Amino acid sequence: MRDVAALAKVSTKTVSRVINDLPGAGPEVVERVRAAARTLGYRPNLTASSLRRSDRRSATIGVLFEDLSNPFDSALLRAVEDRARQGGVLVLAGSSEDDHSMQRELLLSLSARRVDGVVVMAVGGHQDALQQERDRGTPMVLVDRPPTFGGTDCVTTTNRDSSRDAVLQLASLGHRDIAFLGDRRTLWTSQERYTGYLEGLAQAGLTLREELVRTDLHGADLAEVAATELLDLAKPPTALFTAQNLVTVGAMRVLRARRLQHRVALIGFDDFPLADMLEPGITVVRQDVPGIGRKAAELIFARIDGDTSPPVHAVVPASIVRRGSGEITPSAD
Amino acid sequence: MRDVAALAKVSTKTVSRVINDLPGAGPEVVERVRAAARTLGYRPNLTASSLRRSDRRSATIGVLFEDLSNPFDSALLRAVEDRARQGGVLVLAGSSEDDHSMQRELLLSLSARRVDGVVVMAVGGHQDALQQERDRGTPMVLVDRPPTFGGTDCVTTTNRDSSRDAVLQLASLGHRDIAFLGDRRTLWTSQERYTGYLEGLAQAGLTLREELVRTDLHGADLAEVAATELLDLAKPPTALFTAQNLVTVGAMRVLRARRLQHRVALIGFDDFPLADMLEPGITVVRQDVPGIGRKAAELIFARIDGDTSPPVHAVVPASIVRRGSGEITPSAD
DNA sequence: TCCTCCTACGTCAACGTTGACGTAACCGAG
DNA sequence: CTCGGTTACGTCAACGTTGACGTAGGAGGA
Numbered sequence: 001m002r003d004v005a006a007l008a009k010v011s012t013k014t015v016s017r018v019i020n021d022l023p024g025a026g027p028e029v030v031e032r033v034r035a036a037a038r039t040l041g042y043r044p045n046l047t048a049s050s051l052r053r054s055d056r057r058s059a060t061i062g063v064l065f066e067d068l069s070n071p072f073d074s075a076l077l078r079a080v081e082d083r084a085r086q087g088g089v090l091v092l093a094g095s096s097e098d099d100h101s102m103q104r105e106l107l108l109s110l111s112a113r114r115v116d117g118v119v120v121m122a123v124g125g126h127q128d129a130l131q132q133e134r135d136r137g138t139p140m141v142l143v144d145r146p147p148t149f150g151g152t153d154c155v156t157t158t159n160r161d162s163s164r165d166a167v168l169q170l171a172s173l174g175h176r177d178i179a180f181l182g183d184r185r186t187l188w189t190s191q192e193r194y195t196g197y198l199e200g201l202a203q204a205g206l207t208l209r210e211e212l213v214r215t216d217l218h219g220a221d222l223a224e225v226a227a228t229e230l231l232d233l234a235k236p237p238t239a240l241f242t243a244q245n246l247v248t249v250g251a252m253r254v255l256r257a258r259r260l261q262h263r264v265a266l267i268g269f270d271d272f273p274l275a276d277m278l279e280p281g282i283t284v285v286r287q288d289v290p291g292i293g294r295k296a297a298e299l300i301f302a303r304i305d306g307d308t309s310p311p312v313h314a315v316v317p318a319s320i321v322r323r324g325s326g327e328i329t330p331s332a333d
Numbered sequence: 334m335r336d337v338a339a340l341a342k343v344s345t346k347t348v349s350r351v352i353n354d355l356p357g358a359g360p361e362v363v364e365r366v367r368a369a370a371r372t373l374g375y376r377p378n379l380t381a382s383s384l385r386r387s388d389r390r391s392a393t394i395g396v397l398f399e400d401l402s403n404p405f406d407s408a409l410l411r412a413v414e415d416r417a418r419q420g421g422v423l424v425l426a427g428s429s430e431d432d433h434s435m436q437r438e439l440l441l442s443l444s445a446r447r448v449d450g451v452v453v454m455a456v457g458g459h460q461d462a463l464q465q466e467r468d469r470g471t472p473m474v475l476v477d478r479p480p481t482f483g484g485t486d487c488v489t490t491t492n493r494d495s496s497r498d499a500v501l502q503l504a505s506l507g508h509r510d511i512a513f514l515g516d517r518r519t520l521w522t523s524q525e526r527y528t529g530y531l532e533g534l535a536q537a538g539l540t541l542r543e544e545l546v547r548t549d550l551h552g553a554d555l556a557e558v559a560a561t562e563l564l565d566l567a568k569p570p571t572a573l574f575t576a577q578n579l580v581t582v583g584a585m586r587v588l589r590a591r592r593l594q595h596r597v598a599l600i601g602f603d604d605f606p607l608a609d610m611l612e613p614g615i616t617v618v619r620q621d622v623p624g625i626g627r628k629a630a631e632l633i634f635a636r637i638d639g640d641t642s643p644p645v646h647a648v649v650p651a652s653i654v655r656r657g658s659g660e661i662t663p664s665a666d
Numbered sequence: 667t668c669c670t671c672c673t674a675c676g677t678c679a680a681c682g683t684t685g686a687c688g689t690a691a692c693c694g695a696g
Numbered sequence: 697c698t699c700g701g702t703t704a705c706g707t708c709a710a711c712g713t714t715g716a717c718g719t720a721g722g723a724g725g726a
Contacts, residue, residue, distance in 0.1 A: 001712060011676050016714060024674060041469050046445040047380040047391070048712035051681045058380070060425070060446065068414060071606075074407035081401060081428060090442050092393070093426045095414060109423050112379040113393065136374050252610060273404075274607045277585060334682060344706050349684060357704060381682035384711045 007036035019044055050114070061300060062110035062118040063093045064103065072245065072270060072289060073121070076143060079293020080119055087301060089116070096123055104129040111138065117300045119143060124186030139303035143296045145188040146313060153299045155292050155314045159192035160199065162285045162318040163243065166267045167200025169320065170239040174330045175265060179212040179230050179237035181223055181251060183244040190215065193243040193269055212237050223250025231258065238330040239265035245272055252282065265328040276323055283326025287318045340369035352377055383447070394633060395443035395451040396426045397436065405578065405603060405622060406454070409476060412626020413452055420634060429456055437462040444471065450633045452476060457519030472636035476629045478521040479646060486632045488625050488647045492525035493532065495618045495651040496576065499600040500533025502653065503572040507663050508598060512545040512563050512570035514556055514584060516577040523548065526576040526602055545570050556583025564591065571663040572598035578605055585615065600659040609656055616659025620651045
């Protein structure tokens with residue numbers, strides 16, 4: 001900047017004025033400064049600028065999800081990024097791997113870089129680190145899972161209601177033995193979906209068979225094992241409700257291996273690519289991922305812009321997409 | 334920091350020493366400062382620090398891909414992020430949408446934040462903005478597509494050779510009418526894969542039927558149209574080589590709609606989730622995405638650490654994954 | 667003519683941090 | 697007891713930028 005000022009024969013302050021399109025610079029001077037900046041390849045230093053400016057904005061937000069390579073997470077990231085770009089804001093992204101210390105470290109890293117706000121998919125269990133950061137005044141929005149502390153916005157989907165609807169659909173087809181396969185019980189979404197499952201059973205007048213409930217299935221491999229065990233029961237389930245992405249995939253593999261994919265009904269929570277191309281197509285509860293991302297972005301930017309209205313818990317509705325696997329009736333045998 | 338110093342009754346310099354674990358602070362003072370920092374909720378300001386420090390590092394790199402919600406891009410991002418985290422480096426991520434002005438703007442944004450380096454999936458066509466940034470001294474690694482200018486590292490896969498091998502495999506099964514369906518011709522990868530297709534035909538002694546070559550299919554919808562037209566030809570192809578992810582999906586849809594999925598052979602470039610669960614399983618050329626990401630990260634961090642050896646073009650081998658659709662022999666009729 | 671107001675600049679200090687350097691106290695060796 | 701060296705601090709300025717304020721010159725009105 002000093003070099004630009006010297007070359008244009010003005011003060012650095014005037015260069016600043018030109019770069020930021022502030023008034024108080026004559027047209028001739030503006031041109032001289034612009035030319036000098038071009039020839040020197042000058043790039044303003046936003047970090048120095050935000051250090052000095054009164055608003056202290058870094059024009060950067062943090063996004064802290066579980067696994068950026070997961071389709072759900074990356075779709076969410078993309079939605080947030082699109083909204084951010086409209087305001088000239090960039091996104092610092094990190095994967096917490098559902099690990100508390102990782103989440104904590106990443107949060108500190110973001111804090112050290114003075115991000116204007118963070119969008120977090122909270123790790124299950126306690127949220128001490130999140131609350132601490134929130135209490136320091138960092139605008140924060142939780143996605144997918146609500147905060148266990150107050151004063152923070154959050155965006156989730158209709159986990160419980162949609163799970164209940166899925167179970168009710170299966171029950172209405174005549175299924176009486178509906179299994180539940182869920183992810184880690186520490187995750188709020190898992191709990192909600194399980195509660196929805198229970199509500200569905202109750203509303204349909206079905207009794208819970210505890211041996212048909214399998215939880216803590218983190219990843220497709222564990223889900224495969226659980227599905228195998230369920231189908232090996234003396235009285236196996238005639239329908240499966242799989243409460244997460246990868247769990248659905250694991251269950252599908254087992255059904256296909258046993259050629260049961262047309263005999264055992266399956267509804268999964270979370271859509272995934274190509275679910276419609278399988279034989280049969282997989283019926284799923286589809287979350288409105290871009291909708292969730294947009295809402296989260298909208299909330300975080302409102303808070304950054306000083307919105308002090310009471311915290312919001314936005315719920316973005318999910319819907320059942322019928323593709324075949326969830327419309328299978330119980331086998332005669 | 335001043336507040337911490339005041340509370341601990343030391344100078345800010347001593348606080349700095351304690352925070353950075355530098356020698357020159359007595360154990361008692363260290364404890365006082367740590368306690369003061371804790372009670373005040375002090376967080377170091379990395380931007381101010383990097384402004385003043387001699388090395389000028391922001392401990393942040395930029396990642397500029399085409400679409401972060403694309404599985405290929407997000408897997409790559411994840412691999413880079415994992416490597417970055419090991420060095421305490423965070424990732425600023427952006428989607429260029431294959432648009433020159435977007436890429437340019439994001440690049441300027443990254444530059445303004447003084448990232449230590451950038452990993453870029455270059456937009457097709459000219460690379461003026463990239464070269465300009467590179468010439469300013471920003472360490473840069475291109476992934477998936479090589480630079481059109483010199484002096485820059487890059488990581489790609491065996492686009493040409495693997496495409497040739499795919500075509501040779503189809504030819505060896507007796508296919509003589511093998512169609513090519515490709516993405517935008519401005520993309521280097523498309524060109525390479527097309528060249529591999531031509532090499533494969535030539536090596537197998539097959540003549541090129543130009544009406545079987547369809548390019549500029551950006552997205553599954555365009556691919557569907559093209560596949561439909563190909564199958565409507567008087568002498569339709571008995572095998573398809575689809576040179577990109579979404580193109581493969583589009584072609585698959587058409588084959589299934591016409592119940593030809595067991596009669597027309599299909600090999601796709603790029604793997605995708607659940608390709609093994611379809612009927613038949615889809616034979617693909619699988620890139621080693623984590624390998625590419627790791628290599629790109631390794632290169633960028635080496636450059637950031639001052640490696641001045643000649644630029645490298647790393648080629649990470651892809652391999653054919655046989656799942657059924659690429660092993661179909663030509664129909665009798 | 668003189669005073670006021672506005673425009674187009676410049677000067678200075680400060681944002682939070684650290685490199686360079688200074689200094690006082692203490693330690694061990696000769 | 698002195699002297700060189702080490703340890704444990706402190707002081708000062710600077711990184712690149714901008715808010716606050718100062719000033720010179722010209723335009724315009726009484």
